[in-house]
Amino acid sequence: xxxxxxxxxxxxGFRVGQALGxxxxxxxxxFREELDVLKFLCKDLWVAVFQKxxxxxxxxxxxxxxxxxxxxxxxxxxxxxLQYLEEAPKFLAFTCGLLRGALCTLGxxxxxxxxxxxxxxxxxxxxxxxx
Amino acid sequence: xxxxxxxxxKENYPLYIRSTPTExxxxxxxxxxxxxxxxxxKISAMGKALVDQRELYLGLLYPxxxxxxxxxxxxxxxxxxxxxxxxxxxLRDNEIRSMxxxxxxxxxxxxxxxxxxxxxxxxxxxxLLPVSASSPGGPYSRVxxxxxxxLLPVSDPVQVGPTSCVxxxxxxxLLPVSDPVQVGPTPVSDPVQxx
Numbered sequence: 001x002x003x004x005x006x007x008x009x010x011x012x013g014f015r016v017g018q019a020l021g022x023x024x025x026x027x028x029x030x031f032r033e034e035l036d037v038l039k040f041l042c043k044d045l046w047v048a049v050f051q052k053x054x055x056x057x058x059x060x061x062x063x064x065x066x067x068x069x070x071x072x073x074x075x076x077x078x079x080x081x082l083q084y085l086e087e088a089p090k091f092l093a094f095t096c097g098l099l100r101g102a103l104c105t106l107g108x109x110x111x112x113x114x115x116x117x118x119x120x121x122x123x124x125x126x127x128x129x130x131x
Numbered sequence: 132x133x134x135x136x137x138x139x140x141k142e143n144y145p146l147y148i149r150s151t152p153t154e155x156x157x158x159x160x161x162x163x164x165x166x167x168x169x170x171x172x173k174i175s176a177m178g179k180a181l182v183d184q185r186e187l188y189l190g191l192l193y194p195x196x197x198x199x200x201x202x203x204x205x206x207x208x209x210x211x212x213x214x215x216x217x218x219x220x221x222l223r224d225n226e227i228r229s230m231x232x233x234x235x236x237x238x239x240x241x242x243x244x245x246x247x248x249x250x251x252x253x254x255x256x257x258x259l260l261p262v263s264a265s266s267p268g269g270p271y272s273r274v275x276x277x278x279x280x281x282l283l284p285v286s287d288p289v290q291v292g293p294t295s296c297v298x299x300x301x302x303x304x305l306l307p308v309s310d311p312v313q314v315g316p317t318p319v320s321d322p323v324q325x326x
Contacts, residue, residue, distance in 0.1 A: 019243040025206045026239070105207045105242075105249075107141065 006089060010097035017101020024048055025106070034128065037106050038065050045102055063128040067099075068121070075120040088116040092124075099124060133213045133230065134198065135159040138238060140250065141208035143167055147253040150214070163212050166192050166200045170210050173202065187235075188228050203231040209238065 024044055031037045042054035046069075056068045074091045078084050092114035100112045103126070111127045135150035150159045169192040177186075189202035194217065203211040211234050213227070241247055 015245065018249055022205070022207055022242040023239045026235070031206065107208055 006093045009090070009093035010100075013094035013097020013099075014101040014104070015097075016094075017098040017103075018105045019101075020045060020048065020098070021102035021105030024102075031106065034063075034108065035059070037103065037108060038067075038126070040106075041099060041102060042067060045098075049098065063130050065126040065128075067124040067126065069124075070121050072120050072122045075116070075122060079119050082118055084119065085116060088119065088122070089114070092116070092122060096124065099126065103128075133215050135163065135214040136234065137163040137212045138234070138253065139163070139167065139210040139212065141210075146209075146251075159214055162195075162198065162200060162214055166202065166212050167210070169193055169200075170202045170204065170212070174204060174208075188231060190224075201227050201231070203235070205235060205238070211235070211238070 025031075025040060031040065038057060038059070042057050046052065046054045050073045052071075052073070054067050055070045058066045058068070074095070075088060078087070078091075096112040096114050100110055103110045103112075108128055111129075112124060113127075114122055114124050116122045135148070137145055137149075138147040140146050145160075145163070148160060148163065150156050170189065173189050173192070187203055187205060189204060192200045192202045192212070194200070197217055199215050199217055201213045201215065203213075205211075211231055213230065213234075215227070241253055242249065247253075
């Protein structure tokens with residue numbers, strides 16, 4: 001059903017994210033802390049994939065980060081507002097996997113979920129469990 | 132020329148080890164294994180240093196009487212270890228750096244291969260071919276792999292092995308093959324036979 005296909009999409013995004021996490025930070029020096037990695041995701045990864053930067057990054061410094069994109073390129077052509085809200089997860093699953101894969105290559109295990117309140121604004125929540 | 136090259140995953144198991152076949156391979160495997168301790172030490176020392184001094188290239192790890200061991204770590208904590216003959220004094224630091232950079236490029240290409248699962252041993256022969264096919268004392272040669280279905284003959288030679296120059300021509304070329312195909316002492320075996 002739909003749940004299966006979402007997890008398949010997410011795992012595809014994961015594999016791509018792993019490869020991108022290897023290729024993108026090529027000459028960049030090693031990251032000092034988690035926040036640097038998240039900033040890299042918001043700037044370099046997003047620009048490489050979507051040709052724009054993430055609009056905002058918020059954190060509670062306890063391992064939860066919220067990345068907000070005010071005009072997500074995959075949702076932009078669809079509609080703006082509340083129309084097609086239930087179709088949105090299909091487009092976000094791959095991107096969640098992308099973030100999770102890039103974090104995995106850079107050494108961070110995480111859980112990434114996405115939520116849409118109104119197209120095309122979407123938020124990606126990254127949860128990094130404290131070990 | 133490097134005597135042994137190893138790619139080690141972040142969990143410290145080898146993904147790829149290749150050494151020149153004339154030597155005792157086990158000795159190199161052991162040497163690479165012991166050098167991992169030095170690599171870990173350097174990484175933790177680097178962790179406390181300032182951001183400016185952080186670098187991917189770790190430099191000379193330790194010298195023995197016959198060999199020198201160099202290290203390099205990527206952002207994803209994958210380590211590359213290279214063992215070089217001590218008698219080869221012509222190899223300078225920036226040559227070692229450029230060899231590591233090529234190795235890093237090849238490893239990134241392997242990662243991007245959709246048929247490769249991260250964490251598996253690197254089996255592909257073509258993956259790290261630019262690294263293993265090296266001419267003695269010189270920089271690694273670039274291998275150009277052309278399609279068999281090309282209608283035009285391949286003009287650039289593919290350099291493989293110490294002194295060979297193999298020209299791979301398409302079997303289906305409409306133009307006749309004018310130059311003879313020279314195969315050196317250590318030809319690369321063609322995985323796709325008899326087309």
